[in-house]
Amino acid sequence: MKARTRFRAATRPVLRDEDAAAIGIGAGRKQHAATEEEDAAFKAQDKEKTARLIARIAELQTMLYAGRRHKVLLILQGMDTSGKDGTVRALFSQVNPVGIRVAAFKAPSDFELAHDYLWRVHQQVPVKGEIAIFNRSHYEDVLITVVQGMIDKPECKRRYAQIRDFERMLADTGTVIVKICLHISKDEQRTRLQARLQDPSKQWKFDPNDLVQRKQWPAYQSAYARAIRATDADHAPWYVVPADSKTQRDLAIAAIVCETLESLKLDWPPVDPELSKLVVV
Secondary structure, three states, rough: HHHHHOOOOOOOOOOOOHHHHHHHHHHOOOOOOOOOOHHHHHHHHHHHHHHHHHHHHHHHHHHHHHOOEEEEEEEEOOOOOOOOOHHHHHHHHHOOOOOEEEOOOOOOOHHHHHOOHHHHHHOOOOOOOOOOEEOOOOHHOOOOOOOOOOOOOHHHHHHHHHHHHHHHHHHHEEEEEEEEEEEEOOHHHHHHHHHHHHHHOOHHOOOHHHHHHHHHHHHHHHHHHHHHHHHHEEEEOOEEEEEOOOOHHHHHHHHHHHHHHHOOOOOOEEEEEOOOOOOOO
16 A cells, blocks of 8 residues: 555544554554563664665655756654654755755744744745745644634634634645644653753753643644644645654655655656767866
8 A cells, every 4th residue: 555545634633642643654564562672673674674765765865956846845844853854854865955954943032923834934835946845834823723722713714714724725736735733642751851851962952841831741742633624735735644763754745745656657858969079178
């Protein structure tokens, strides 16, 4: 089964913690390794497969940039510690930075708040030949704003419609949209947050507000499910990727991205016969 089929969001998605640890991809891969050695072997297999996909993504991305015909927008959404930064490092650190751009959306500034909520997002969409990666996105405006009571249900419904229109416009003007929800369990988040606190090289990442947001875990899972259901479309599909396993997460997303680029039927620009005749002296 293709990754884009396997991980496509359900019509009525429900984000359950037990699904975050699911083994989503890999022939012969067990749900739970019997020993540490077996677990290490499975992870090594995942990394090997991911490396092959990354090599192919790198080749396709160069074709994309050279052809300057297509635009690709990859949206990564997920709870804190779900692996948004890690995904970017794992999948694109070995790809030519030309034609790749990452936009990380933090809390909006006063200047950004003076505009509509899509204003800052629209400025970051990809140009022809580019892959733009959103580390968080406009979906924050129908997630945290809902859970924190910043907007009411009618306003949230309006924003769903506005986001659908926005993404339809992007698709109609040549942007290929891939939206990925990194689905992590509450237990795994606890483990990763604790690891940050204990590791001097990672403690700087810890934000006490993460513990405040963690207390509203069920509300966030419901908000994600509603947003995915309201905005999933063939021209802007949502994929829900189990993210408790970092190697499985990376393999799944690499497969989705690779299949998406392959579907564009990319090739090198036509050769100019006159240029072929030139002799460099």
